Amino acid sequence: MKKLRNKLLGLLPKGRHAVIGVPFFWMLLFFLLPFAIILKISFAEADIAIPPYTSLTAWADNQLTLLLNFGNYVLLSEDGLYLAAYLGSLKIAFFSTLLCLLVGYPMALAIARSDKHMRPVWLLLVMMPTWTALLIRVYAWMGILSNNGLLNNTLIWLGIVNEPIQILNTNIAVYIGIVYAYLPFMVLPLYANLVKHDSSLLEAASDLGAKSYTAFWKITLPLSKNGIIAGSMLVFIPVVGEFVIPELLGGPETLMIGKVLWQEFFNNRDWPVASSLAVIMLLLLIIPIILFNRNQARELESK
Amino acid sequence: MKKTKQMLLATALSMAVSLGVQAEQRQLNVYQWSDYVAPDTISNFEKQTGIKVVFDVYDSNEVLEAKLLSGRSGYDIVVPSNPFLAKQIKAGVYQPLDKSQLPLWKNLNKDLLRTLEVSDLGNQYSLPYMWGSIGIGYNVDKVKAALGDQSIDSWGVIFKPENIKKLHECGVAILDSPTEIIPTAMHYLGLPTDSENPEHIKQAEALLLSIRPYVTYFHSSKYISDLASGNICVAVGYSGDLYQSKARAEEAKNKLSLAYKIPKEGAGTFFDMIAIPKDAKNVKEAHEFINYLLEPQVMADLTNYLQFPNANDLATPLVDEAIRTDPGIYPPADLMSKLYTFPDFSAKTQRLLTRSWTKIKSGK
Structure with a gap:
């Protein structure tokens, strides 16, 4: 009886495997499976049907045929629009990340160096805006930035400008919206890193005659490298595929891959081309994601 | 004792009735353009029929189409514009209308219906809402x-x-x-x-x-x-x-x-066309709703509020004169011939x- 019980227990997954298994299964179900479906559609052809694309496999005369259509990928390489849109997205993502870093770093540093009891309050203030739906916050920005909006009216009232400055529907508005929306994702990992720094290092630097400026460049900044990388990745990766903010705040010159994907899907009814665009975008993003993971693994090992 | 029994029975019966009513609460899921009904259109229909209307809106044909083409949209009434409707009919999105359930169909303008056969041959699947x-x-x-x-x-x-x-x-x-x-x-x-x-x-x-x-x-x-x-x-x-x-x-x-x-x-x-998706669950209610919209007064109220012309012959005399005579809404014959x-x-x-x-x- 005992033997049987042990045998049965042996069949159950070991605790360790069960713990790893849950997130693994999660990723399989919600990441790999949808990707496989998109990959499948990207090799189909658009059709007037439900769903609006052809099937890859056909069964006729006892033969199973698999038809892979690479035409969608060829189309992407033939028209410069797609490359321009990818580059546009990467450019906006890069500069937004940089701006987030420039704004977020001093914030994170100030919170990390502030009084211990006040830190939760500051952190809460950083996170609080994200409790409101993104769409509403973006609409609020539309109200602020429009030609007779809050900002322009204030500037005119103060006499700084005579005519409203066109901000809404330009790339500047897109940058403002993105930096605003993604700032918490930069501040939080930076804070998590900065708050762990040993303050005796700075004291030692000051004892040895280093100015606080030098101490920052030589000690704080290099030590916070991992926080910078983590924050940058958390901003950069989602911004590349961002659709809502550029759609609402951007103008016609804002060319991003999310919009092109939307057009393929909705205007052209071409789900296969839209899917192949998404596949390429994922492949482009995999490089920074791998770098990010590597860096995180290294950080874990060093502890 | 007998009384108690009766009372129990009565309670049980009334409970059964009320439960039955609850289970039978009829529903209609409408997917319509934003800002495209008069304030009382839906509430009047609900009062008249006791059907609960779930009303969702879209602001582009493309969004509607993506939902329809992925199958199982869950809606009973949708209102695409005519070029989109034509494609969707080809894709097999809609079910033919049961005209025996639409006694007011005769109110529709015959000339417009003929023009609309370009996108829906024989007016099998759709009717014009507004244009x-x-x-x-x-x-x-x-x-x-x-x-x-x-x-x-x-x-x-x-x-x-x-x-x-x-x-x-x-x-x-x-x-x-x-x-x-x-x-x-x-x-x-x-x-x-x-x-x-x-x-x-x-x-x-x-x-x-x-x-x-x-x-x-x-x-x-x-x-x-x-x-x-x-x-x-x-x-x-x-x-x-x-x-x-x-x-x-x-x-x-x-x-x-x-x-x-x-x-x-x-x-x-453009003509916005009413149609019923093939997988609609409340087909009978959808027909009732369409028939309600074909009532001249309902249509006239819609036109008065939305300032879009309708395709209902009997509704035109009920439309406010200012709207009926506005060339931007009801174009005069010579301009009408230049529309496409x-x-x-x-x-x-x-x-x-x-x-x-x-x-x-x-x-x-």
Whole structure:
């Protein structure tokens, strides 16, 4: 009886495997499976049907045929629009990340160096805006930035400008919206890193005659490298595929891959081309994601 | 004892009845354009029939279509525009209407129904809800200040760079819709509006590129509030939306006087069509709803509120005279003959149009 019980227990997954298994299964179900479906559609052809694309496999005369259509990928390489849109997205993502870093770093540093009891309050203030739906916050920005909006009216009232400055529907508005929306994702990992720094290092630097400026460049900044990388990745990766903010705040010159994907899907009814665009975008993003993971693994090992 | 038993029975019975009623609460899921019913249309129907209406809205045909084409939209009534409807019928999205359940079908205008057979042969799957034109809405005073004596009566105001240049200062909006604006440009150039010839599309693209620098933005709904608040002074848009904008300006009492014009060259028209998806669950309720919309008074109320003309013959005399005689809403016969419908383009042409549109908008 005992033997049987042990045998049965042996069949159950070991605790360790069960713990790893849950997130693994999660990723399989919600990441790999949808990707496989998109990959499948990207090799189909658009059709007037439900769903609006052809099937890859056909069964006729006892033969199973698999038809892979690479035409969608060829189309992407033939028209410069797609490359321009990818580059546009990467450019906006890069500069937004940089701006987030420039704004977020001093914030994170100030919170990390502030009084211990006040830190939760500051952190809460950083996170609080994200409790409101993104769409509403973006609409609020539309109200602020429009030609007779809050900002322009204030500037005119103060006499700084005579005519409203066109901000809404330009790339500047897109940058403002993105930096605003993604700032918490930069501040939080930076804070998590900065708050762990040993303050005796700075004291030692000051004892040895280093100015606080030098101490920052030589000690704080290099030590916070991992926080910078983590924050940058958390901003950069989602911004590349961002659709809502550029759609609402951007103008016609804002060319991003999310919009092109939307057009393929909705205007052209071409789900296969839209899917192949998404596949390429994922492949482009995999490089920074791998770098990010590597860096995180290294950080874990060093502890 | 007997009494208790009776009472128990009565309670049980009444519970059963109320449970039964609850289970039988009839429902109808409607997916409709935003701002496209009168305030009491739905509540009156609910009162009349006891059917609970779940009402969702969209603001583009494309969004509706994506839902329909992925299958199982969950809606019982949808209202696509006619070129989209034609494609969706081909894809097998809809079920034929059961006309025996629609005794008021006879109220519909026969000529319009015949015209609409282009997209739905034999009017099997759909009926017109409202229709309208794509023309020019404008701020009378600001346009007068910008253009001088010249009034807005021709598409040349938009399509001639020297004219639109003068309007740029106060703001010009154009619908963000390649399948409607490119044919409008082709019409102005004297080309057939249903042309699938890439050369013709190129010519329309060149025309639109020449006026591109003076267009403030391309959008399909923002102009309603912008025109009413004075943010822009001219908009190429849907007639009903532009009338709505006019009404909003009047409500706000901001002394803006807005007007709508179908230019003398004519304009494109769209028909929004009521149809029932194949996988609808409440088919009977959907027919009841359609029959309700065919009631002349219901339709007339809708037209009075939305300022879109309808296709219901018996409703026309019930429409406010000011609306009935407005040439922008009910165009006179000579203008009527210059109206055209937007075609259902092939996938290849559709791609060309979208591509041209991107080039026009972003320069790439």
